[in-house]
Amino acid sequence: MSACHESIRLLTSTRTNSILGIRMSTRIPILVLGATGYIGGSVLARLLAHSDRDEFDITALVRSPRNAARLDSFGITTVIGTLEEAGKLEVLASQAHVVFSMADAKNLRAIQAILRGLRKRREDTGDLPLLIHNSGTACLNDDARGMYSSDVIYDDMKPEQIEALPSSQPHRQVDMAIVEADQRGYLRSYIILPSSVYGIVSGPLVNARVQNPYARLMPHFIRCALDRGQVGMVGNGVSTWNNVEIGELTDLYMILLETLLAEPEKAGHGSEGYYFAENGEHTWCELSRAIGVALRQLGISKNIEPTSLNEEEVAKYGGTLEGGYALGTNARCRANRARALGWRPTKTTNDMLDSLKAQSQALIMEQQAKQQMMM
Missing domain, CATH: 3.40.50.720 (NAD(P)-binding Rossmann-like Domain)
Structure with a gap:
């Protein structure tokens, strides 16, 4: 036993x-x-x-x-x-x-x-x-608004x-x-x-249609890019988060x-x-650019480089997650207590960036299915 x-x-x-x-x-x-x-x-x-x-x-x-x-x-x-x-x-x-x-x-x-x-x-x-x-x-x-990466971890x-x-x-x-x-x-x-x-x-x-299969943050970024026709970021996108x-x-x-x-x-x-x-970290610019690459590979967008959101776009896209500039904040951390329990994550930031193509494709297909249902 x-x-x-x-x-x-x-x-x-x-x-x-x-x-x-x-x-x-x-x-x-x-x-x-x-x-x-x-x-x-x-x-x-x-x-x-x-x-x-x-x-x-x-x-x-x-x-x-x-x-x-x-x-x-x-x-x-x-x-x-x-x-x-x-x-x-x-x-x-x-x-x-x-x-x-x-x-x-x-x-x-x-x-x-x-x-x-x-x-x-x-x-x-x-x-x-x-x-x-x-x-x-x-x-x-913090209130970085995409303009700097904090040293506070x-x-x-x-x-x-x-x-x-x-x-x-x-x-x-x-x-x-x-x-x-x-x-x-x-x-x-x-x-x-x-x-x-x-x-x-x-x-x-998920198969029983009970569970939502998608995260909140990254699909939000993908949907924003699809809506505005190009990937975006708050400020210069240099602020840092973990994943x-x-x-x-x-x-x-x-x-x-x-x-x-x-x-x-x-x-x-x-x-x-x-x-x-957490197991790795990324800047908002890295995340946005990886989405841009994914959307180009899928034939949706030609420009992979993110542009800064204007004030109206920040209110439209950034305001859905904890306030207007949440998508340009720093939130850096280390999961040392979790690891002390025996937690051993292996997926890295590169795995996260590589996953964005599949996430983008799934959301595009979902969007197309909804549009067909409305016709």
Whole structure:
């Protein structure tokens, strides 16, 4: 029996549900929020394929009855609802030993409801629940506007750097509330902060038309280029971000979960529980130019060189992600704490740049299919 499996057996064999007054299932209750999303769906797919899948009692909150019905066929419990239904979120969280929060990194009201539910679980059952939350390195954004590359590099082994970020930074109010809950002792929190995530997802949830297969950031850049007829960038495009491939990001989630179930003291939590996800970095200009090359290879555009967005274009394209100049910021980091857990990503920036042709082709085909449906 594996250490992970033995830890699961010991955890579940003594758990009771004081709310219902009956002994609970000997399976670990896991709540997944964001199950139909790019990252959340990828994590859910890995849970479904996990060697200890039979030990997991998975519940997913989904918005549509159609997706609920499709997910039911995978042997999980679905609840129809939204992050705006605080009461429902609180109850669902109170029933979970592990909560994967991967739906909205900015929704403070939702996370407050989740925290209330986990506090109730702690008080009613004595169980110490685990909250694994997906944030993002947008919290590191500066105001470079594409004009310089910062020398500031954040290290997840130096939480004082992250804790010094003001609450006005993207995601920070949510992350701070989570860490405070950990400090109060009624849960243990683990915050994963992905950098620019790339790659097209495939697998059973995508095949079932449940999961979104595309990332947010790079497809956004591609769609902007298709719309304006040429790739663009904010300022001179010399600001720097990190990147991480979606499968390797999901590896980090699984390594963290398995560590928590087998050797929980090995993983830092609370203020020591920030985990960056990165394996390389790029400038916005490099990203834009690689998209330009891809679009020329696909016969869409002749000019591969990016041009600076004017103010109107910044408002149109740059304003969709955390503010008008988010696409020209610096957000540099190193995932040393994640690597200390045994995470070993191998996909590099070159892999990310090489992936842009396939992403561009997929988005072009999707766009053409939509246009045909409208005719």
